[in-house]
Amino acid sequence: MSTDARLDTSKVARTNGSTPATASKPNRAGSLANWADERLGLGTAMKKNLRKVFPDHWSFMLGEIALWSFVVLLLTGVFLTLWYNPSMGHITYEGSYDQLRGVGMSEAMASTLHLSFDVRGGLLMRQMHHWAAMIFIASMLVHLLRVYFTGAHRKPRELNWVIGCLLLLLGTLEGFTGYSLPDDLLSGTGIRAADGFLKATPVAGSYMSFFLFGGEFPGESVIPRLYIVHVLLIPGLLLGLIAAHMMLLVYHKHTQWPGPGRTEQNVVGFPMLPVYAAKAGGFFFIVFGVVAIMGGLLTINPVWKFGPYDPTKVTAGSQPDWYMGWPDGLLRIMPGWESVIFGYTISWNVMVPILIVPPLMLVILMLLPFIEGWITGDKREHHLLQRPRNAPTRTAVMVALMTFYGLAWAAGGNDIIAIKLESDINNITYFMRVAIFLGPLLAFWITRRWCISLQRHDNETLLHGYETGIIMRDPQGGYSERHAPIDGRRAYTLTARDRDHVLTAGEDTDEAGVAKPNSRTERVRAKLSAWAFGHNVQKPTAAELEAAHHHESHEAELQSGLDHPAEGRAMDDHQLRTVDEAPLRER
């Protein structure tokens, strides 16, 4: 512009009166960000978070699968609501599926058939919705295992663990309400069992049943009520909890595996923008795509084959969705105990497997980090993950819980197992009744031993190197394998863990150095601590490493001077040491 060079008008136009509104001329993204910041003021928060660092490891993807499958559920679920009709009103089906044409059924079932056969993409969306539900719950479970096995539930993340457990509970309930909606024979069977569970509740059982069903089972209210729970109530709660889960994740920053340069004070990885955002965003499309392909290729819940619900009918091999399988299994192996006290019936056979054990398991699950925190007495924050072997008792506890879950789940298919193994269902049930108690104990014991021997193996590797696979033969014909020292970075990673600290009673003192008063609980705690950590193998000390390496280089030196290979044990000092000086196993 050929204006008067002495008059700088640009400043005037860009000032809002007190401060300059814009500094230099920004690029397009920048100017958009400016526009938003002047209204929302998010700049400060974004400055920290846009380049927030996320560590990378395949196992961190499990939670992402859960998150993205939830998004897929929201999208496909909204599609389904456009045709699904949550009504138990009775009509005669007149749609495309000829085997059921002319059959009476509820409007819910008829609209599900309409979705499946007369809406283009409707069956695809139904099947995607159901597959996504399975993936959602399965990935939450596996994610939970990952978190626990690696110690990511420790301070400061205990509350996020609790939120995760609630998500698992809500996801399961959401799944149950979901597969009840089509009102086919299978889902009706599930609802009737739920009615039986309600009725088994002491005192209020029959009232709860009448209130849920709006009268006697099956009534005309339960599907509309489950529907609103399914599309509004639980998704709302899930959304809120997932948001809290994510916010805490960002606040705590992600845990990371120990390794060179990775400490409790830092987090090493890729910045949120661009790499992490791209990988996570790309992963959303992958999860979505896989669900779509599954929905297109794999039939799930073919309600037209089951037919509409009829309270006098049942299909053989009735089974709930897999994630409800373990309480169902407990229900199957529970002996038929019922007591009548003062004329009132208490149905232990339903209460124990449904109303008592599953809620109890959930509470135990939620308390795990707090129990562990109490036993260790550890008040520090933990951001470095642990390998499962380095927490043998914890790993064994979870494997025991998994064994319980797995056995209960298998018991839920005792009829199928009986057919497959051509065995008597009674025997399988008796076996399960015992196994459900012994299995977890055995699993605990084996896992703990296993972890401890893996720890010992790590120490071997650190002290004497790894097994090269080179076999040496001595003149007497004895064989030994040559060991070579491991790479320094790997050695560091192996040693990057805490030494376990076994508490002794009275050790825990307050600030003034006075022993804490409730010494009885302290003694219990000391016992538990010894039981939980006393057997663990600790990493070698610097001195032990030094000695081992010195010994090895010495051996190499000796051998290099010889014109024949050293005899097997001739060069080491085993014959010079007693067991007391060098115990074969630690403690």
Add this chain to the structure above:
Amino acid sequence: MSDEHMSPHDPDAPESTPSAGALVARDGGHAAAHHADPIADPGLGEHTWRPTDVDPKAEKRAERQVAAMFALSMVCVLLFLVAYFTLDVGDDWTTFAGLGASTLALGVTLGMALLLIGLGIIHWARKLMADVEMTEMRHPAASPEEDRAGTIAALNAGLDESGIGRRPLVRNTLLGSVAFLGLPAVVLLRDLGPLPGDKLAHTIWEKGMRVVRDVVGTPIKVTDMEIGDLVNAAPEAMFPSEENGYPELHGAEEQAEKAKGAVIVVRMEPENIIPVEGREDWSIDGIICYSKICTHVGCPISLYERTTHHVLCPCHQSTFDLADGAKVVFGPAARPLPQLPLSVDDEGYLVAQDDFYEPIGASYWEREKESRQP
């Protein structure tokens, strides 16, 4: 873990904060119990460059691969549209491997479109975006000491000014009144359903009502039943007609009566039946009738084994011996199936002597109180 005291701080850290020091200070007590690591932290290693970082050809190739995936995704969307508008749903729902051609084609094309976008983005991130690892310092989860003190002071000041501590009367009545609001919240739910009353104790069965086949509604003649037969049956009132004069049932009421009234009728050798005291005249020539609803949690029972006279519930495998008062021989159910007392009307058809004497189906708290004595 790598000991708190000796962790090397990456000099290139984008952001290094003094508050990391606070973490060390606050848990110094516990950390003192730990020994130094046997091996010093070698620190982050050298960055290795990818071929795409150093070779412009590799870079160009990666760029083209990413773009190709995005382009293929668009092709899949076009194929999706073609499938949507050309393939029928409805009649041809098993065209391909038991699946509708439409569902299959839509699923695969949509899935591939999504998958290709995802793979493209990830390929882009892995090959072309900077892959230099960055280090960021953590902060303790707790707020800084002075913030905490300030917040507590503010909280106390606020509480103090409200006087909530000094005026227990106000505080307690407030708490009481808010707690009382729970009552409307609960009471408002009262109309979710009627009270059970004695509904669970009764079914539609009554003296003289015929036992009819459950789908077709035809009555059952004593002479029609062979030894070893099992018939799924229903109360005649479920099939109202002008002839039998039962009133029409609708909707919820019909479903509820159907759910409670279902029975199974079996015929066995009369001498095989182990008589139950007080029920000697409840069966006719070895024809005996039980509720079909499992006493466990209420599934309809289905599988009958004629040689043993056992019926099995498919839900949790409770097994009942119909020859022995339908008592539980296996499984989680606790009680025998309730028996319906039978007799024969003038025309030779099976009828009920009465309703069940006890509630059918799953147990509930007041069940025993609602049973009658024959």
